[in-house]
Amino acid sequence: MSHTAHILSHRKPRQRASKSALRAGVAGGVLSTIAVAGAAGPAQADPVTQTIEMPTITSGFSTAVAASAQATQQVALDLETQADEDAAAEKAAKTAKKAHAEAVRKAEAKKKAEAAAKAKAEAEAKERAERASRTSERTTLSASSGSSDSGSSASAPSSSSSNVSGSAASIVAFAKAQVGDAYSLGSTGPNSWDCSSLVQAAYRTVGIDLPRVSQAQSTFGTQVSLDNLQPGDILYWGSAGSAYHVAVYVGGGQFVGAQNSSTGTVQRSLDYDRPTGAVRVL
The missing domain is CATH 1.20.5 (Single alpha-helices involved in coiled-coils or other helix-helix interfaces)
Structure with a gap:
């Protein structure tokens, strides 16, 4: 037997060497394929x-x-x-x-x-307009009565406030006591009145309750002639039932009334502003 027959070889088995060769071949083939594709010319450039x-x-x-x-x-x-x-x-x-x-x-x-x-x-x-109408009526009355004393006496009643007694005296006294107070439409005293509230308040002093407005007051009682007036009678301007102003007759041809905002409550002669008519309540 040879001396070398028993010496083990340090080389890898051939089978493994063939696998490495195979791998190298595959890699080489791939590289070769790529190289061939690159060298193939224009036809393979797409x-x-x-x-x-x-x-x-x-x-x-x-x-x-x-x-x-x-x-x-x-x-x-x-x-x-x-x-x-x-x-x-x-x-x-x-x-x-x-x-x-x-x-x-x-x-x-x-x-x-x-x-x-x-x-x-x-x-x-x-x-x-109402003031102008009253002024016109007063002027007409003065012209028709003339300047004689007898004419004046005929136009004014002869009753005097000095001989008034009873309820009429109370009404007259109250009305005169308000002379100088202011006039204000709708006011009912004690220091400011309109025409109908003054008359109403005067009659209330003797227990008589008059209507509030002048239209109703002008028909409350008995109609009397202006030539037959007595103290305490209610004077009215305009027609009965539609009067626009009222006042209290105080005797001696005088009346007291809340006239307007300019004059206030005044005492005047009937000739100053002649009334249209009168009613007697007492």
């Missing part, structure tokens, strides 16, 4: 061209994404702008509504003020 164009596709996709993001941002800006416009429009509508309401309020206030001024002017005009 795959390379496709591969080179990939960055271009990627760049286009990025541009599209950027454009989409920009479009989204623009839509968001448009929505925000629309919201601001809607808020501004709503605010403007509220402001316009408030301004309209204020204008309506001012117009109504102006209308009421004008109506009040018109009513006041009409009342003053009516009072002036």
